[in-house]
Protein backbone atom coordinates (compact mmCIF):
# COMPACT_ATOMS: atom_id res chain seq x y z
CA UNK A 301 0.00 0.00 0.00
CA UNK A 302 1.31 3.46 -0.85
CA UNK A 303 0.77 6.15 1.74
CA UNK A 304 0.10 9.54 0.18
CA UNK A 305 2.52 12.10 1.64
CA UNK A 306 2.02 15.68 0.65
CA UNK A 307 3.89 18.31 2.74
CA UNK A 308 1.52 21.11 1.77
CA UNK A 309 -1.72 19.34 2.60
CA UNK A 310 -0.19 18.14 5.90
CA UNK A 311 0.79 21.70 6.77
CA UNK A 312 4.44 20.74 7.34
CA UNK A 313 6.62 23.86 7.32
CA UNK A 314 9.68 23.96 5.06
CA UNK A 315 12.96 22.70 6.50
CA UNK A 316 15.32 25.49 7.55
CA UNK A 317 17.27 27.60 7.07
CA UNK A 318 18.04 27.43 10.77
CA UNK A 319 19.83 30.05 12.81
CA UNK A 320 23.57 29.36 12.97
CA UNK A 321 24.71 31.28 16.07
CA UNK A 322 27.80 33.39 15.44
CA UNK A 323 28.07 35.36 18.71
CA UNK A 324 28.76 32.90 21.49
CA UNK A 325 29.50 33.28 25.20
CA UNK A 326 31.46 30.51 26.90
CA UNK A 327 31.16 30.52 30.68
CA UNK A 328 33.85 28.52 32.45
CA UNK A 329 36.11 28.98 29.43
CA UNK A 330 39.43 29.72 31.16
CA UNK A 331 40.69 26.13 31.16
CA UNK A 332 39.90 22.58 30.10
CA UNK A 333 36.92 21.82 27.87
CA UNK A 334 35.70 25.42 28.05
CA UNK A 335 38.99 26.72 26.66
CA UNK A 336 38.90 23.98 23.98
CA UNK A 337 35.35 25.07 23.08
CA UNK A 338 36.49 28.70 22.77
CA UNK A 339 39.21 27.58 20.35
CA UNK A 340 36.87 25.43 18.24
CA UNK A 341 34.21 28.14 18.07
CA UNK A 342 36.80 30.67 16.92
CA UNK A 343 38.23 28.22 14.35
CA UNK A 344 34.70 27.99 12.92
CA UNK A 345 34.72 31.78 12.45
CA UNK A 346 32.44 32.67 15.34
CA UNK A 347 32.87 35.63 17.68
CA UNK A 348 33.40 34.48 21.26
CA UNK A 349 33.29 36.09 24.70
CA UNK A 350 34.50 34.21 27.77
CA UNK A 351 33.62 34.41 31.45
CA UNK A 352 35.30 32.59 34.31
CA UNK A 353 36.06 32.98 38.00
CA UNK A 354 39.69 32.10 37.24
CA UNK A 355 41.66 35.19 36.18
CA UNK A 356 43.49 33.07 33.58
CA UNK A 357 40.39 33.91 31.51
CA UNK A 358 41.77 37.41 30.99
CA UNK A 359 44.55 35.89 28.84
CA UNK A 360 41.99 34.19 26.55
CA UNK A 361 42.32 34.85 22.83
CA UNK A 362 38.55 35.35 22.56
CA UNK A 363 37.15 38.68 21.32
CA UNK A 364 36.23 39.60 24.91
CA UNK A 365 36.79 38.14 28.36
CA UNK A 366 35.74 39.06 31.86
CA UNK A 367 35.69 37.65 35.36
CA UNK A 368 32.35 36.35 36.63
CA UNK A 369 31.09 33.95 39.29
CA UNK A 370 28.13 31.70 38.43
CA UNK A 371 27.28 31.22 42.10
CA UNK A 372 26.33 34.92 42.29
CA UNK A 373 23.29 35.66 40.08
CA UNK A 374 23.96 39.41 39.96
CA UNK A 375 27.62 38.99 39.13
CA UNK A 376 27.01 36.50 36.31
CA UNK A 377 24.27 38.77 34.90
CA UNK A 378 26.73 41.69 34.92
CA UNK A 379 29.34 39.55 33.14
CA UNK A 380 26.90 38.22 30.51
CA UNK A 381 25.58 41.75 29.84
CA UNK A 382 29.19 42.91 29.32
CA UNK A 383 29.70 40.06 26.83
CA UNK A 384 26.53 41.08 24.96
CA UNK A 385 27.74 44.67 24.74
CA UNK A 386 31.18 43.56 23.50
CA UNK A 387 29.86 41.12 20.86
CA UNK A 388 26.87 43.23 19.79
CA UNK A 389 24.45 40.59 21.11
CA UNK A 390 24.47 36.93 22.11
CA UNK A 391 23.17 34.07 19.94
CA UNK A 392 24.46 31.13 21.96
CA UNK A 393 25.69 30.25 25.43
CA UNK A 394 27.96 27.34 26.34
CA UNK A 395 28.13 26.82 30.10
CA UNK A 396 31.18 24.74 31.00
CA UNK A 397 31.51 25.46 34.72
CA UNK A 398 32.15 22.69 37.18
CA UNK A 399 33.84 21.76 40.42
CA UNK A 400 34.24 18.28 41.81
CA UNK A 401 34.33 16.71 45.22
CA UNK A 402 34.23 13.24 46.64
CA UNK A 403 32.27 11.36 49.28
CA UNK A 404 29.19 9.41 50.25
CA UNK A 405 26.25 11.22 51.86
CA UNK A 406 27.68 10.30 55.30
CA UNK A 407 30.98 11.88 54.35
CA UNK A 408 29.52 15.03 52.76
CA UNK A 409 29.01 17.99 55.09
CA UNK A 410 26.08 20.31 54.27
CA UNK A 411 28.48 23.10 53.29
CA UNK A 412 30.18 20.84 50.74
CA UNK A 413 26.80 19.68 49.37
CA UNK A 414 25.78 23.34 48.93
CA UNK A 415 29.12 24.25 47.33
CA UNK A 416 28.66 21.47 44.74
CA UNK A 417 25.12 22.55 43.96
CA UNK A 418 26.05 26.26 43.84
CA UNK A 419 28.42 25.74 40.91
CA UNK A 420 27.12 22.59 39.19
CA UNK A 421 23.33 23.18 39.38
CA UNK A 422 22.67 26.81 40.36
CA UNK A 423 25.47 27.88 37.96
CA UNK A 424 23.77 26.65 34.74
CA UNK A 425 20.44 28.08 35.98
CA UNK A 426 21.85 31.55 36.79
CA UNK A 427 23.94 31.65 33.62
CA UNK A 428 21.04 30.63 31.38
CA UNK A 429 18.75 33.11 33.12
CA UNK A 430 21.23 35.90 32.42
CA UNK A 431 21.67 34.90 28.76
CA UNK A 432 18.02 34.27 27.84
CA UNK A 433 16.99 37.93 27.34
CA UNK A 434 19.91 38.35 24.90
CA UNK A 435 19.05 35.16 22.96
CA UNK A 436 15.44 36.33 22.76
CA UNK A 437 16.59 39.70 21.46
CA UNK A 438 18.62 37.87 18.77
CA UNK A 439 15.47 36.03 17.66
CA UNK A 440 16.54 32.69 19.11
CA UNK A 441 19.71 30.68 19.55
CA UNK A 442 21.18 27.84 21.55
CA UNK A 443 22.22 26.97 25.07
CA UNK A 444 24.60 24.09 25.73
CA UNK A 445 25.40 23.01 29.28
CA UNK A 446 28.32 20.69 30.00
CA UNK A 447 27.19 18.26 32.69
CA UNK A 448 28.58 14.76 33.25
CA UNK A 449 28.16 11.07 32.52
CA UNK A 450 27.69 10.62 36.28
CA UNK A 451 24.57 12.77 36.05
CA UNK A 452 23.16 9.98 33.86
CA UNK A 453 24.33 7.01 35.95
CA UNK A 454 25.32 6.89 39.61
CA UNK A 455 28.87 6.63 40.89
CA UNK A 456 30.32 5.42 44.18
CA UNK A 457 31.44 8.03 46.72
CA UNK A 458 30.48 11.05 44.68
CA UNK A 459 26.92 11.79 45.87
CA UNK A 460 26.78 15.60 45.78
CA UNK A 461 28.48 15.99 42.39
CA UNK A 462 26.36 13.25 40.75
CA UNK A 463 23.13 14.68 42.19
CA UNK A 464 24.01 18.23 41.11
CA UNK A 465 24.86 17.11 37.57
CA UNK A 466 21.61 15.09 37.35
CA UNK A 467 19.76 18.25 38.42
CA UNK A 468 21.50 20.23 35.67
CA UNK A 469 20.58 17.61 33.04
CA UNK A 470 16.94 17.82 34.05
CA UNK A 471 17.11 21.62 34.12
CA UNK A 472 18.23 21.41 30.47
CA UNK A 473 15.17 19.33 29.56
CA UNK A 474 12.84 21.77 31.32
CA UNK A 475 14.44 24.81 29.67
CA UNK A 476 14.29 23.03 26.30
CA UNK A 477 10.53 22.62 26.66
CA UNK A 478 9.97 26.18 27.87
CA UNK A 479 12.10 27.94 25.24
CA UNK A 480 11.76 25.82 22.08
CA UNK A 481 8.72 27.91 21.05
CA UNK A 482 11.05 30.94 21.09
CA UNK A 483 13.50 29.21 18.75
CA UNK A 484 16.00 28.64 21.57
CA UNK A 485 17.38 25.10 21.60
CA UNK A 486 18.78 23.82 24.90
CA UNK A 487 20.95 20.68 25.11
CA UNK A 488 23.56 19.14 27.35
CA UNK A 489 26.87 17.49 26.52
CA UNK A 490 27.93 14.95 29.17
CA UNK A 491 31.67 14.41 29.19
CA UNK A 492 33.11 11.16 30.46
CA UNK A 493 36.55 11.06 32.04
CA UNK A 494 38.30 13.81 30.09
CA UNK A 495 41.77 15.25 30.30
CA UNK A 496 43.92 17.17 30.56
CA UNK A 497 41.61 19.64 32.31
CA UNK A 498 41.51 21.49 35.62
CA UNK A 499 38.92 19.11 37.03
CA UNK A 500 40.70 15.96 35.91
CA UNK A 501 43.81 17.13 37.78
CA UNK A 502 41.86 18.26 40.84
CA UNK A 503 40.04 14.89 40.98
CA UNK A 504 43.36 13.04 41.06
CA UNK A 505 44.67 15.46 43.70
CA UNK A 506 41.93 14.19 46.06
CA UNK A 507 43.92 10.95 46.32
CA UNK A 508 46.65 11.04 48.94
CA UNK A 509 49.76 9.76 47.14
CA UNK A 510 51.31 8.93 43.76
CA UNK A 511 50.41 5.25 44.06
CA UNK A 512 46.71 5.87 44.71
CA UNK A 513 46.61 8.58 41.99
CA UNK A 514 48.12 6.16 39.46
CA UNK A 515 45.63 3.46 40.52
CA UNK A 516 42.71 5.89 40.19
CA UNK A 517 43.93 7.09 36.79
CA UNK A 518 44.12 3.46 35.59
CA UNK A 519 40.68 2.72 37.07
CA UNK A 520 39.23 5.67 35.11
CA UNK A 521 40.90 4.50 31.88
CA UNK A 522 39.39 1.02 32.37
CA UNK A 523 35.84 2.47 32.53
CA UNK A 524 36.22 3.72 28.93
CA UNK A 525 35.51 0.95 26.42
CA UNK A 526 38.41 2.25 24.30
CA UNK A 527 40.66 2.18 27.39
CA UNK A 528 41.58 5.83 27.17
CA UNK A 529 40.76 9.28 28.50
CA UNK A 530 38.50 11.48 26.35
CA UNK A 531 40.27 14.60 24.98
CA UNK A 532 38.78 18.08 25.68
CA UNK A 533 38.64 18.71 21.90
CA UNK A 534 36.12 15.85 21.55
CA UNK A 535 33.78 17.56 24.04
CA UNK A 536 34.33 20.92 22.35
CA UNK A 537 33.37 19.38 18.98
CA UNK A 538 30.10 18.07 20.45
CA UNK A 539 29.37 21.47 22.05
CA UNK A 540 30.00 23.33 18.77
CA UNK A 541 27.76 20.83 16.93
CA UNK A 542 24.95 21.36 19.47
CA UNK A 543 25.28 25.16 19.11
CA UNK A 544 25.27 25.06 15.31
CA UNK A 545 22.55 24.85 12.68
CA UNK A 546 23.73 21.30 11.97
CA UNK A 547 21.59 20.27 14.97
CA UNK A 548 18.16 21.86 14.43
CA UNK A 549 16.29 18.82 15.74
CA UNK A 550 18.39 18.48 18.89
CA UNK A 551 16.18 19.83 21.65
CA UNK A 552 16.64 18.90 25.33
CA UNK A 553 19.05 16.11 24.40
CA UNK A 554 21.69 14.49 26.56
CA UNK A 555 24.72 14.01 24.30
CA UNK A 556 27.02 11.64 26.15
CA UNK A 557 30.69 11.55 25.11
CA UNK A 558 32.14 9.05 27.57
CA UNK A 559 33.71 6.16 25.65
CA UNK A 560 30.77 3.98 26.67
CA UNK A 561 31.17 4.50 30.43
CA UNK A 562 27.45 4.92 31.05
CA UNK A 563 26.06 2.12 28.85
CA UNK A 564 27.02 -0.83 31.04
Ligand SMILES: NC(=O)c1ccc[n+]([C@@H]2O[C@H](COP(=O)([O-])OP(=O)(O)OC[C@H]3O[C@@H](n4cnc5c(N)ncnc54)[C@H](O)[C@@H]3O)[C@@H](O)[C@H]2O)c1
Nearest residue numbers: 328331332333353354369370397398448493494497498499
Ligand atom coordinates in the same frame (compact mmCIF):
# COMPACT_ATOMS: atom_id res chain seq x y z
N1 LIG B 1 37.26 16.38 33.36
C1 LIG B 1 36.39 15.40 33.50
O1 LIG B 1 36.78 14.22 33.56
C2 LIG B 1 34.91 15.67 33.55
C3 LIG B 1 34.04 14.58 33.52
C4 LIG B 1 32.67 14.82 33.49
C5 LIG B 1 32.18 16.10 33.48
N2 LIG B 1 33.06 17.17 33.53
C6 LIG B 1 32.46 18.52 33.46
O2 LIG B 1 33.00 19.18 32.32
C7 LIG B 1 32.94 20.60 32.54
C8 LIG B 1 34.31 21.22 32.24
O3 LIG B 1 35.24 20.75 33.23
P1 LIG B 1 36.79 20.57 32.93
O4 LIG B 1 37.11 19.15 33.18
O5 LIG B 1 37.16 21.18 31.64
O6 LIG B 1 37.43 21.33 34.17
P2 LIG B 1 38.09 22.79 34.31
O7 LIG B 1 38.31 22.98 35.78
O8 LIG B 1 39.28 22.88 33.43
O9 LIG B 1 36.93 23.77 33.79
C9 LIG B 1 35.88 24.23 34.61
C10 LIG B 1 35.89 25.73 34.57
O10 LIG B 1 34.80 26.23 35.40
C11 LIG B 1 35.29 27.37 36.06
N3 LIG B 1 34.49 27.65 37.25
C12 LIG B 1 34.42 26.93 38.39
N4 LIG B 1 33.63 27.54 39.29
C13 LIG B 1 33.17 28.68 38.68
C14 LIG B 1 32.32 29.74 39.11
N5 LIG B 1 31.80 29.76 40.35
N6 LIG B 1 32.06 30.74 38.24
C15 LIG B 1 32.62 30.76 36.99
N7 LIG B 1 33.45 29.79 36.55
C16 LIG B 1 33.72 28.75 37.38
C17 LIG B 1 36.73 27.00 36.41
O11 LIG B 1 37.50 28.15 36.78
C18 LIG B 1 37.18 26.34 35.13
O12 LIG B 1 37.74 27.26 34.22
C19 LIG B 1 32.45 20.79 33.97
O13 LIG B 1 31.06 21.00 33.95
C20 LIG B 1 32.73 19.45 34.61
O14 LIG B 1 31.90 19.21 35.72
C21 LIG B 1 34.40 16.97 33.59
